[in-house]
Amino acid sequence: MASIELPLEAGRAPAPVQGWTLLAALPWFAAVAVLLLVPDLTYQPLGRELALIWGAVGGVLTLLGLFGNRLGRVGRWSALRGPWLFAIGAASVLWTVVTAKTGWLPQPFFPTPQAMLEVFLYDYGKILHSAAFSIWLLAKGFFFGAIAGFLIGVGMGWSRAVSYWATPLLRYIGPLPATAWLPLAFFIFPSSGSASVFLIAFSTAFPVAVLTWSGIAAVNRDYYEIARTLGASPLFLIVKVAIPSALPHVFVGLFMGLSTSFAVLVVAEMLGVEAGLGWYLQWAQGWAAYANMYAALFVMAAMCSGLITLLFRIRDRVLVWQKGVVRW
Amino acid sequence: MVTAALKEDLPGAGREISIEAVSHRFDLEGAPLPVLDDVSFTIEPGSFVALLGPSGCGKSTLLRLIAGLDHPASGAIRVDGAQVGAPDPSRILVFQDPTLFPWRTVRANVALGLEAQGTLKTEGHRIDAAINLVGLQGFDKAYPHQLSGGMAQRVALARALVNQPNVLLLDEPLGKLDSLTRLAMQTELVRLWQQSGLTAVLVTHDVEEALYLAQRVIVFGPRPAQVVADLTVDLPYPRHRGHPRIAELRHEALRHLGLEASW
Structure with missing residues (x-):
């Protein structure tokens, strides 16, 4: 379905940026911020390393959002999966908050990220x-x-x-x-x-x-x-x-x-x-x-x-x- | 050009079929249902004969008996003097439905007989000849669901002809086609029969089809089937549907079928 182009669109250049992919980078950066700025309830290992990984995901999504339409296969994938990438980032924020930061979910049954x-x-x-x-x-x-x-x-x-x-x-x-x-x-x-x-x-x-x-x-x-x-x-x-x-x-x-x-x-x-x-x-x-x-x-x-x-x-x-x- | 190749690839060797006092019945939950009652006639080698009769009269059963798929309750069927036993690729039945194998391409469907007989390696060249013969060049790799009804029936014909049968048994092969395709395929059938020289037996309930195609039309009455008339269609090919002699014979056939009032 996605491969069928309407005649009107055929002559038009592809959109310069992928909106959803750019938007999806935001929760990942938010997750980094929450992870580093809000103090943990108890001692947690590897906080900086995790922040680095999530930050990298946010960075890659930003790049994909800006240049993805010129990248072929990877770009098509991100264009299609933008909402999912956003949701996973948002879930990471939520997960960090309810476990490491507030302990709303009882520890240690629900481990921190x-x-x-x-x-x-x-x-x-x-x-x-x-x-x-x-x-x-x-x-x-x-x-x-x-x-x-x-x-x-x-x-x-x-x-x-x-x-x-x-x-x-x-x-x-x-x-x-x-x-x-x-x-x-x-x-x-x-x-x-x-x-x-x-x-x-x-x-x-x-x-x-x-x-x-x-x-x-x-x-x-x-x-x-x-x-x-x-x-x-x-x-x-x-x-x-x-x-x-x-x-x-x-x-x-x-x-x-x-x-x-x-x-x-x-x-x-x-x-x-x-x-x-x-x-x-x-x-x-x-x-x-x-x-x-x-x-x-x-x-x-x-x-x-x-x-x-x-x-x-x-x-x-x-x-x-x-x-x-x-x-x- | 095609014809010359065919003469070599599909040599004409029509056989004589004799039906000798054949009676047959089905066993329907204990009650015997007679379908054929003392039927006798002989089909000349290389001729085109139509068996015409009302639906369900037992003419298809007779075709199955000639093919060897069933055996008559009494009487005998001989092909060139030898009694018919098990099915054999020298006598091939083409059904009303093309019944192509959906998991095989056109080419693999046509190859079925050679594969079953273990002659695919030596006789494989006949596959292309058969596909060309029915005018389906370029469709070898298509699957049956991609074909129209007429094309599928052509493949079924190619699947039969590739075996160089001596007898081609056609059980209403055009019955499910739309009327225009049907007319075109009738002309095709005549051409295939003329080129290959085999004995063709066509079962149909279409009077015009029988008269347009066959040299001889054997008319059956209602079940249990008996021969009620044996008409000779003394017209050369190619025939014309509007020929007065066809109209005349049509009248006669309808009279034998008890449909005179509609004339």
Whole structure:
């Protein structure tokens, strides 16, 4: 939409400054002022460093506001996100005031911005390591779960015998939350890591299997007849007709599976696995390190939304033919 | 020029189809519903025959039997003397809906048969010939949802012709097109049939379409279908819709269909 230029505007030079971006710089400078000029309630570390960072953000926004329209991609981004940049700056002011300056929010449950900076500055190694561990555990579980669910779903959609045996099992065991297996799984599996992989795979496989199955069942029968008159073998009918036709459903299953696997991952890490963001969260709680907990939540949110975005990208690429058929 | 390339790429080898005392019924919740009642006729190799009848009379069922998608309850269908068994790419059915695979481009849709038969590597050059044949050069990379109804049906025809079928079974292939596209496609069908030399069997309930396209029109009565008339359209191609002989035959066909009063 943004790329469509009205004929009237086409000949006109772009606006010299980005109003919203300039406006967005103000709360960031205000935050610096509040941080440096109003005394803290209790001692806070890293006040000057934080002021420097926020001041830099304000400075960059000022420059973007003045010259952004000549900067291409970055400029377009700031023009679009001006109101958000303003809101985040304003929130920083508010946060500083209600925690460090007035203590309206009870300390230490709501950490000050300085304390958060301290966590990221001095504990980033541990947090990143935990995040990497979580992603790796999730990737293993999701991979095996997606493959198993897909194969079960294709089998159920294709073969009456598989469907006869698998449907009741899937109906009975599938809806059970994977976390309910946790205590047992930690006993049965040789390590808590392999138990977690199994549980994540289990929670992923159920929605993927159900959606793949319904996708295969929904394939237009005429596609099979067309392919058969063109000389297709049964294998061709599965691989080149049924599966591609069912793929949109499979992706819905993958999205559902990924979402539930996050929950299983965190619970498994909290209860048994001695690493990962879930474990970090638990560990921080043990030390009453509230800033660290918020930091872990922040990184966890980035990780989950990043993985969902990645899956969206893959879907867009694989199902490019759907553009124009379905509104995304 | 195109014609010369086609002669080589799509050699004419129409086959004879004989329908021998074929009866068929559907099983509707336990109650048998007869759809074909002792139908017999023979189609000459390389000819264009139309099966005309009221909707739901069972003519499409007959086409499915010739394709091998279903098997007759009694009687036999032979193609060049051999009884029809499983579906085979030598007899290709084109449906009323183009039923292109939406996840495949035009080119990949046309390639479907060669891919299924495992001859894509050796016979791949026929894909371009087939796409050119139906006049869709430049649309290879388009997806089906980007095509109009007429273009989609052309792709369906190319997908059939690329396999060099001996028998082309057309189940109301123009039924869902708008009337102008339909007229243009009728002329196209005649051209494709003349160039390839295959045996064409067209199911339709459009009297004029049957008379404009076919050399012979077999008229069916209401279900269970029986042959009520076998008309020969003794006119050379290209035909003209306003020809008095077509009007005459039209009158006769309508009379056999019990619609004389509308004449």
